Amino acid sequence: MEQGAAAEVERIEREEAVLLDTLLKARHDAGLTQAQVSKGPALYWSDRVGRNTSPAVATHLLSNPDAYLTPIGSFLRKSSLDELPQLWSILGRV
DSSP states (O other), X not given: OOHHHHHHHHHHHHHHHHXXXXXXXXXXXXXXXXXXXXXXXXXXXXXXXXXXXXXXXXXXXXXXXXXXXOHHHHHXXXXXXXXXXXXXXXXXXX
């Protein structure tokens, strides 16, 4: 691989690492905040059908049903941060 291509690969890998680190921190912060404002758990797990129809467990940030939405739950849904655990699960299985 020539130097220009190797440098480009390294740049992309650094950017991916920063993105994954940012997503992990956002997931962590959202979960902690939800746990502080809610009486119940911050996470819940549900069974899904995974790759090649194998069973998989999906992790979700609990924002509560609409009738019981917490203040942070509303923000989590509007910003789609409640979907980060699912994304993390998918990226971990790739």
